[in-house]
Amino acid sequence: MTPHPFLAELFSLEGRTAVVTGGSSGIGRAIATALARAGASTVVVARTEAALADTVDALAAQGCRAGWVSADLSTRDGVRAAAEEAAAVFGEPDILVNAAGINLRPPMGEIDDAVWDATMAVNLEAPYLLGQRFGPGMAARGFGRIIHISSQQAHRAFVQSGAYGVSKGALESLARSQAEAWSPRGVTCNALVPGIVLTPLNERLAADPEKVAALAARTMIGRNGLAEDFAGAAVFLASRASGYVTGQAIFVDGGLSVH
Numbered sequence: 430m431t432p433h434p435f436l437a438e439l440f441s442l443e444g445r446t447a448v449v450t451g452g453s454s455g456i457g458r459a460i461a462t463a464l465a466r467a468g469a470s471t472v473v474v475a476r477t478e479a480a481l482a483d484t485v486d487a488l489a490a491q492g493c494r495a496g497w498v499s500a501d502l503s504t505r506d507g508v509r510a511a512a513e514e515a516a517a518v519f520g521e522p523d524i525l526v527n528a529a530g531i532n533l534r535p536p537m538g539e540i541d542d543a544v545w546d547a548t549m550a551v552n553l554e555a556p557y558l559l560g561q562r563f564g565p566g567m568a569a570r571g572f573g574r575i576i577h578i579s580s581q582q583a584h585r586a587f588v589q590s591g592a593y594g595v596s597k598g599a600l601e602s603l604a605r606s607q608a609e610a611w612s613p614r615g616v617t618c619n620a621l622v623p624g625i626v627l628t629p630l631n632e633r634l635a636a637d638p639e640k641v642a643a644l645a646a647r648t649m650i651g652r653n654g655l656a657e658d659f660a661g662a663a664v665f666l667a668s669r670a671s672g673y674v675t676g677q678a679i680f681v682d683g684g685l686s687v688h
C-alpha cells in the first residue's frame with residue numbers, strides 16, 4: 430500500500446540512514462524496527478552477535494534494509510571503531526539513536542569505581558562520542574536527527590537511582606548541548622523518556638508480579654510500557670515532521686511522571 434503523500438512527506442524515512450545502538454534488544458530493537466519499516470537503511474550496534482543477526486534477519490524478512498555491527502561501547506576505542514564500522518555499512522548516518530544502556534543498580538553507598546565508570550561509559554560517553562563523530566557531518570549536510578533514550582531517573586530518584594540516574598540526567602543535558610550546537614544547521618537532538626518497560630534490562634522486576642502491577646497502577650494508562658510504544662515517537666523524532674522540536678525530553682511513559 431502506498432502511504433498517503435502528506436504522511437510520506439512528514440514521516441517517511443526513505444533514503445535516510447540510521448544507526449541504532451542497543452538495537453538488538455528491547456526499546457532499541459523496537460525503534461530500529463520502526464525506523465527501518467519507515468524506510469531508513471538501519472544499522473544496529475550491540476555486543477551479542479546472535480541477537481544482532483536475529484534482529485537483522487527479522488528486518489530483512491519484512492523487506493527492510495538492515496545491517497549490524499558487533500561492538501563494545503564501554504570503551505572509547507570500542508565506540509570509535511563501532512562508529513567507523515557502522516558508517517561503512519550504508520554510509521554516514523542521518524539518524525543516530527542511542528539506546529544502548531546498562532543499569533547496575535547498587536545503592537549509592539556501594540557504588541565503586543568500576544560501576545561508576547561502566548555506567549558513565551555506556552550510558553553517557555558513548556552517546557557523546559558518537560555525537561562528536563556524526564553530528565558535524567549531519568550539520569554539514571543540513572539534516573540530522575540525534576535521539577537519546579533517557580529515563581525517569583534523569584528527573585527523580587527512586588529504586589536506587591545511583592550512578593544510572595546521574596548518567597541519564599547528564600544524557601538529557603547532552604541532548605541540549607548538541608541541540609544548541611547543531612540545530613541551526615538542521616540537526617535536532619532530543620531524548621525520549623520511558624517509564625517502566627518490561628525488557629531484559631528489568632528481568633528481576635518482571636519476576637515480581639506484585640511490583641509489576643504496582644508500577645502499572647502508577648501510570649495513567651494503567652499498564653507498563655511495551656518496547657513497541659516507542660515506535661511512533663521515534664519515527665516522529667527521526668523524520669522531517671519534528672524539524673522544529675529540539676533539545677527536548679519527550680516522555681513516553683503512560684503518564685507515570687505526571688500521576
Ligand SMILES: NC(=O)c1ccc[n+]([C@@H]2O[C@H](COP(=O)([O-])OP(=O)(O)OC[C@H]3O[C@@H](n4cnc5c(N)ncnc54)[C@H](OP(=O)(O)O)[C@@H]3O)[C@@H](O)[C@H]2O)c1
Binds near residue numbers: 475503527622630
Ligand atoms: N526498560 C526500561 O524500563 C527502561 C526505562 C528507562 C530507560 N530505559 C533505557 O532504554 C534503553 C534501552 O533499554 P532496554 O530496556 O531496551 O534494555 P535491553 O533490552 O537490556 O537492551 C540494551 C541494549 O544495549 C546493548 N548494550 C548494553 N551494553 C552494551 C555495550 N557495552 N556495548 C554495546 N551495546 C551494549 C545490549 O546488547 P548487548 O548486551 O548484546 O551488548 C542491548 O542491545 C537503555 O538506555 C535504558 O537505560 C529503559
